[in-house]
Amino acid sequence: GNSHRTQFYINGAIQFDTIDEHRYHESLVHPAMLATPRHENILIIGGGIAGLSLAHKYIHDRRWNNRIQLTLMERKDRYGGRVKTMRIPKEHQGDGRANEWYEAGASRVAQLHHRVRDLAKQMQCKELVLPASYDQHTNIQHLHKIFHFQKIYQDFVKEHGEYGLRSVSWMDVMKMMCTTETYIKLMRDWGFQAVLREMNAYDFWHYARPQYLSDTYYTYENGLQSIIDALVAELEASPLVSLQTHTKVLNIQSFHTPQTNQQFNQQLNVSYQHDEDANLYHT
Known part of the structure; x- marks a missing residue:
């Protein structure tokens, strides 16, 4: 697009x-x-x-x-x-x-x-x-790769269905599908916690997350x-x-x-x- x-x-x-x-x-x-x-x-x-x-x-x-x-x-x-x-x-x-x-x-x-x-x-x-190594952009790409966001998404949908994402935040999804240690690290390293907390998980996964992963930043x-x-x-x-x-x-x-x-x-x-x-x- x-x-x-x-x-x-x-x-x-x-x-x-x-x-x-x-x-x-x-x-x-x-x-x-x-x-x-x-x-x-x-x-x-x-x-x-x-x-x-x-x-x-x-x-x-x-x-x-x-x-x-x-x-x-x-x-x-x-x-x-x-x-x-x-x-x-x-x-x-x-x-x-x-x-x-x-x-x-x-x-x-x-x-x-x-x-x-x-x-x-x-x-x-x-x-x-x-540069590609710049803080937030690289952190998010790294988190997505290392902590298998795709697997978190798939496991949640398997149990609760795609529609279930609309009633919870992505923070809630991580709490449910991750260990406490992994959840704490994800929350700390992601940075923009308001997005994880306030946006429903469906909107986060389909609209916000792809933008964070693909965007280019300028100064x-x-x-x-x-x-x-x-x-x-x-x-x-x-x-x-x-x-x-x-x-x-x-x-x-x-x-x-x-x-x-x-x-x-x-x-x-x-x-x-x-x-x-x-x-x-x-x-």
């Missing part, structure tokens, strides 16, 4: 398909913009990759980019959210280390995350394929933070955007004022604290 397409099912019902993921994300933005009469001031709260990429989308979308003023507020002293690349100080570089940076947050981008990869390509970040030259840095640099250079760190949103108040007998103009007051000063953002 198409290695760039992933589907997520719960109890046999499709919940998510990466082939039309963009429809979901765009439906969060454009209807709200089209339904409101005023678009002069836009506030984005949070400077992670989601907030930054949303701001990037606004300033490049012809429907909005010539008539908006966008403010992005981030409560920390840095942008990136879960993405945090640590740079090795120059005085310690060149001593045989393979890289001059390491990831302290998100560590990779999966092949199926094609929208993140497309964004990185737009920002001219150099994509690097992670970017100078780390994932390079995507964040490129987004921030672009937004800082735009006259349409104001970026603020050390800014904590305290309260959001929405109210309507009448324009005509039939129409009301929605306004938003956001109280926030920048460093030690209290301020009010008004739309």
Whole structure:
């Protein structure tokens, strides 16, 4: 099949398909913009990759980019959210280390995350394929081979039937079909325990497991933070955007004022604290 397409099912019902993921994300933005009469001031709260990429989308979308003023507020002293690349100080570089940076947050981008990869390509970040020995990917392949996941699956289905997988998690299956020692090792080495615990075993076996076994992972030259840095640099250079760190949103108040007998103009007051000063953002 198409290695760039992933589907997520719960109890046999499709919940998510990466082939039309963009429809979901765009439906969060454009209807709200089209339904409101005023678009002069836009506030984005949070400077992670989601907030930054949303701001990037606004300033490049012809429907909005010539008539908006966008403010992005981030409560920390840095942008990136879960993405945090640590740079090795120059005085310690060149001593045989393979890289001059390491990831302290998100560590990779999966092949199926094609929208993140497309964004990185737009920002001219150099994509690097992670080596086959890279942590989780190799661990899962090793576990599948050594501990005979296929046999665990076959033994369970033989006793309980294929339909029985829908009523238990894969964690439950391993508890039932493995020795305690093997179960503990599987849980420790797999890593993503939430998948084993929260997804029913049928969905895990048929949809999640094949993806984990076959996926390719990527990073970017100078780390994932390079995507964040490129987004921030672009937004800082735009006259349409104001970026603020050390800014904590305290309260959001929405109210309507009448324009005509039939129409009301929605306004938003956001109280926030920048460093030690209290301020009010008004739309």
